[in-house]
Amino acid sequence: xxxxxxxPFDVLSQFTQEHPSHRTLAEFxxxxxxxxxxxxxxxxxxxxxxxxxxxxxxxxxxxxxAHPRTYHAQVDGQTTEEALKxxxxxxxxxxxxxxxxxxxxxxxxxxxxxxxxxxxxxxNIPTSWIELTLTEGKNRQVRRMTAAVGxxxxxxxxxxxxxxxxxxxxxSAGHWRELTSEEQHRVLPTSKHx
Numbered sequence: 001x002x003x004x005x006x007x008p009f010d011v012l013s014q015f016t017q018e019h020p021s022h023r024t025l026a027e028f029x030x031x032x033x034x035x036x037x038x039x040x041x042x043x044x045x046x047x048x049x050x051x052x053x054x055x056x057x058x059x060x061x062x063x064x065x066a067h068p069r070t071y072h073a074q075v076d077g078q079t080t081e082e083a084l085k086x087x088x089x090x091x092x093x094x095x096x097x098x099x100x101x102x103x104x105x106x107x108x109x110x111x112x113x114x115x116x117x118x119x120x121x122x123x124n125i126p127t128s129w130i131e132l133t134l135t136e137g138k139n140r141q142v143r144r145m146t147a148a149v150g151x152x153x154x155x156x157x158x159x160x161x162x163x164x165x166x167x168x169x170x171x172s173a174g175h176w177r178e179l180t181s182e183e184q185h186r187v188l189p190t191s192k193h194x
Contacts, residue, residue: 001034002050002053003049004048004177004183005048006048006171006175008045009044009045009173010042011023011024013041022042032052035051035052038061041140044156045158046071046166047159060187068133068135070160071133071156071159072157073157074153075127075151076152077125078126079130084103087132088102091144098134099134099135103133105128107128107129112157130151132146162186
């Protein structure tokens with residue numbers, strides 16, 4: 001079984017509650033024995049996959065099976081083509097250099113529902129949206145990349161894994177459903193799993 005979940009803001013990608021104030025996956029009524037494949041940080045939103053089948057973990061997390069993951073990032077300031085070029089070619093971060101990725105400005109801004117609570121608003125500093133497609137997923141990587149080119153991320157939403165798009169799943173924040181065989185193939189087109 002492979003499940004798609006629209007993870008809301010302020011929810012940890014785990015079932016174990018380590019602090020009384022932290023929300024976890026345990027509150028969303030998942031079937032027994034499923035676990036998150038990969039993660040989204042507490043302050044990130046969007047598509048998260050869960051399964052009770054161990055092979056999905058290897059297929060989706062092992063670097064040898066690199067597959068695209070696409071994010072929409074609302075950033076502080078008006079992005080520039082120079083910053084996007086740097087993101088596309090790879091950015092030097094503290095302990096590694098990010099692989100080249102796809103990066104583009106989103107205009108008009110994507111029609112994502114408002115976040116609760118909303119991002120901070122500063123009258124004199126505009127925000128803009130960019131789309132990044134990566135084939136690697138290190139800790140807080142997108143946030144670190146946008147900050148490294150001068151545009152800190154204010155809101156981050158994973159909108160697709162492989163060719164499986166959150167917008168095609170009919171999910172709102174906090175909801176999940178089991179993927180069909182055809183949708184599973186869109187997660188990893190080369191997967192032999194039906």
